[in-house]
Amino acid sequence: MKISVIGTGYVGSVTGAGLADLGHHIIFVGRDQKKLDLIQSGKSPIFEKGLDELLAKNRDRISTSTDMVSAIRESELCFICVGTPSNADGSIDLQQVRDVSVSIGKGLDSDDQYHTIVVKSTVFPGTTEGLVIPVIERESGKTAGIDWGIASNPEFLKEGCAIEDFFQADRVIIGTNDQKSRHIMESIYEPLKVPIYTTSIRTAEMIKYASNAFLATKISYANEIGNLCKRLDIDTRDVFTGVGMDHRIGPDFFRSGIGFGGSCFPKDVRALIAGARSVGIDLSILASVLKVNESQPLRMLSFLHAKIPALHGKTIGVLGLAFKPDTDDIRESRAIPVIDSLIREGAEVVAYDPMAMDNFRGLYPNIRYAKTAEEVLSSDAVLIITEWPEFENIDYTGTVVIDGRRVDAAERSAGWYQGVCW
Ligand code: UGA
DSSP states (O other), rough: EEEEOOSSSSSHHHHHHHHHHTEEEEEEOOOOOHHHHHHHTTTTTOTTHHHHHHHTTTTGGEEEEEHHHHHHOOOEEEEOOOOOOOOOOOBBOOOHHHHHHHHHHHHHTTTOOOOOOEEEOOOTHHIIIIIIIIHHHHHHHHHBBBBEEEEOOOOOOOOTTTHHHHTEEEEEEEEEEEEEHHHHHHHHHGOOOOOOOEOOOHHHHHHHHHHHHHHHHHHHHHHHHHHHHHTTTTTTHHHHHHHHHHHHHTTTOOOOOOOOSSEEEEEHHHHHHHHHTTTTTTOOOHHHHHHHHTTTHHHHHHHHHHHHOOOOTTTTEEEOOOOOOOOOOOOOOHHHHHHHHHHTOHHHHEEEOOHHHHHHHOOOOOOOOOSSHHHHHHEEEEOSSSSOOGGOOOOOOTTTTEEESOHHHHHOSSSSESSSOO
């Protein structure tokens, strides 16, 4: 099948490469010609393990375009994978979704074949029916469910293992109200041999938010219990190993520490709270999830003060800047509030990350960046923000370490060691 994928960010490029590998012809549509050129030459526009190989392998089934209207006309199925960034009040900015819907409507205008539009961007429940469908109907003069199809197909990919998550998904969620689109979507995902759950459009949209918000809740819960465990001298990791053995609870996403960052959990929880507020519902559990997540990284500072009361003029090392290992992504990284506090208190910051230093330099050009992790160890104290595997291969002897992620080598060998929740 000929499929257009609008948006060449993380969701679009992984989805498009995955669908190309399933044998479809993909037209990647974007505004940034440089990114499109990279894709066309079989290279990934983002850092994601295995994506270069997947794009290169399927190069002859991949084309690119900046012309959305023609791409729609040329394809039978179209995935909307554009960003939905946060507004100041936590709600999501739908400008890109709106713009794309206008172009899709124009593309459908002169198109005779049945075309299904799939919303993969994370949008608040009701957005597809309240915004995407009316805009496309207005621009095309054609009726959804009769002249063209529409589906919601949220993504559950994790950065760093997105390819694996695409091919071995726990489930594929398809939200659609028309049979034809349902059959097309099921046939697209059938070769993956993973569970497919078909539901209404707004239910599918809600499944995405409810999933991310629950995972974020698990993390904040593990962090709160972790804070208590530390005070009571109980090993929180052992506690959650035992808790996770209950199949009703499960072992994943119970790693306590300095909380969640990235482009999804903080944004999605905020959007769910803001969207609920706009219809008069107060999501107080999720408000607390965010509150715990904001205070958790600052616990590092209180442990640091216990060892070094005045930070002015002291050199403080930071190991890890990415929001998690195996990515260069620094969006909402826990390193940001920690480094802000260190700078405010007059410390000299020297940071190291195997992959994210270039991105971080854009935000913080004035801190010092080390060439190796070892170089950071000579600081007055070292804060571990991201659990990169290579940080397990360091000898921390003689170093003051405050660990936000539980790096065993640091716990074993540091001169003075405090874990955030253990
Ligand atoms: C998350 C979800 O896991 C994906 O299912 C979803 O598709 C994606 O958001 C999205 O909505 O696009 P991602 O943000 O890539 O994926 O990364 P995660 O592995 O979920 O980690 C998020 C944050 O939680 C990281 O900062 C990580 O350090 C933190 N975390 C994770 C913990 O603090 N403890 C844990 O036990 C797990």
